[in-house]
Amino acid sequence: MTETPSSAAARPARRRVSARVGSIAESATLAVDARAKALKAAGRPVIGFGAGEPDFPTPGYVVEAAVAACREPANHRYTPAAGLPALREAIAAKTLRDSGYEVAPGQVLVTNGGKQAVYQAFATIVDPGDEVLLPAPYWTTYPEAIRLAGGTPVEVFAGAEQGYLVTVDQLEAARTDRTKVLLFCSPSNPTGAVYSAAQTEEIGRWALEHGIWVITDEIYEHLLYDDAEFTPVVRAVPELADTTIVLNGVAKTYAMTGWRVGWMISPADVTKAATNLQSHLTSNVANVSQRAAIAALTGDLSAVHEMRTAFDRRRRRMVEMLSAIPGVHVPTPTGAFYAYPSVEGLLGRSIRGRTPTTSAELAALILDEVEVAVVPGEAFGPSGFLRLSYALGDDDLVEGVRRIQDLLGEAE
The missing domain is CATH 3.40.640.10 (Type I PLP-dependent aspartate aminotransferase-like (Major domain))
Structure with missing residues (x-):
């Protein structure tokens, strides 16, 4: 029996993507990192604080173990x-x-x-x-x-x-x-x-x-x-x-x-x-x-200790610089490699002709105006916060936070 257009129209529409998977939100941290990298690849001087990823290479002894493993047929x-x-x-x-x-x-x-x-x-x-x-x-x-x-x-x-x-x-x-x-x-x-x-x-x-x-x-x-x-x-x-x-x-x-x-x-x-x-x-x-x-x-933890020493130095510098911005409150982090400042004191204030009312809008403003990528608090719960990773080079960290300082210092 041939299906008629009317019978096809009467059949309930089926989802192309399941409701279960369709309801999943994209990883906000990876999305911010991807956008920052795309802009940088396009020639823009973007500094990204989005990814929770150490900027150090994997320790050499670990890499050498992988090289040796590649040659072993059992690992194939x-x-x-x-x-x-x-x-x-x-x-x-x-x-x-x-x-x-x-x-x-x-x-x-x-x-x-x-x-x-x-x-x-x-x-x-x-x-x-x-x-x-x-x-x-x-x-x-x-x-x-x-x-x-x-x-x-x-x-x-x-x-x-x-x-x-x-x-x-x-x-x-x-x-x-x-x-x-x-x-x-x-x-x-x-x-x-x-x-x-x-x-x-x-x-x-x-x-x-x-x-x-x-x-x-x-x-x-x-x-x-x-x-x-x-x-x-x-x-x-x-x-x-x-x-x-x-x-x-x-x-x-x-x-x-x-x-x-x-x-x-x-x-x-x-x-x-x-x-x-x-x-x-x-x-x-x-x-x-x-x-x-x-x-x-x-192996021993010497390489880990070296990385932690660098993270600690960057942590203290980032907290110092962010805390100098009026309207920003930064509890000092004592673990991982993130700072999570409250920016509630800046919401609703005019910055270069724009008035962000959420941390998502503020993060977009920061990226648009000074080409610095941060992750808004909405990715992690309530609005009103930003996450900045300090797992990046010292020079980029200082330059990126300096740009944020200059921009947010204009809040009226």
Whole structure:
């Protein structure tokens, strides 16, 4: 039977893109970085503060391990989806060394970067209708991964006046009988805030008391300044080990963002389930990258300390320069490589004939007028803030912030 135009018109229209995927927002940080790079490639003197990416090369001994791995035929083949046994063992040993507690290699799943670990963690334990407490400001990928898993992100906002650190009272006020997970990130992206040992233990014991899972992102564990200390939540509250998923990777510590090696550590049943998912999703991480990660994790941390020294110098310079701008308030970050100034005091004021009322509009103004790319607070939660990465060269950092100073100093 031939279909007539009228019968075709009566058939319900089908989506070209699924509602699930169509609802995902583009990564704001990557979008800002891509725009800055495109403008620079076009010959404009753009300085980008958008990407959370060290400007250092990967340490030479790690690169050499990858070169050697390329020549080994065993690395030209499929390997176990959960990761090379030698890498899973290295991650377990590194966890004992850096975090102070033991995990079995069988609890480790090696992933294609930290983002895959984030996605798979939520996909493995979150069901439709579950709520996930999400301290804000948050990394832009978290809420999208939660929604993809069918969960509902519940933002718990801590502003500049409290150093961007949420309290147990705030978490308790947001808790319902549908709360299943707390996302915990310290040191924090995007704010650089670091929870103290006492704060971490208090939050961990609250989660334990209420039977709430903790997904803890520890990828910035080695990037600490002043007297800040990294406190793994499982070390602070060992009883949480059976309801905690630890996310980490080599990207930030070892300047290996492009190598795409992350991992999740979880109870054995969760790791097995997440491995099953990964076996269908991507299978194993590239073997050459895994061999490079083994070299990174088993080597000394001297290269890491050198990078941290440079980040610390840039951090202090950036905070000093941003704090000199009237209307800008900058809590001093003590971790990661980001500053997260509040610019609420500038919104609604005229700057070169434009009156931004949101941080997104202010970020657009900064890019248009002085060719500096920053990420607006809307990417990480409420408006009124900007994120600037200080993982870029000293000269570019000073020049970029100087341009911002000159522009925002004109606010009326």
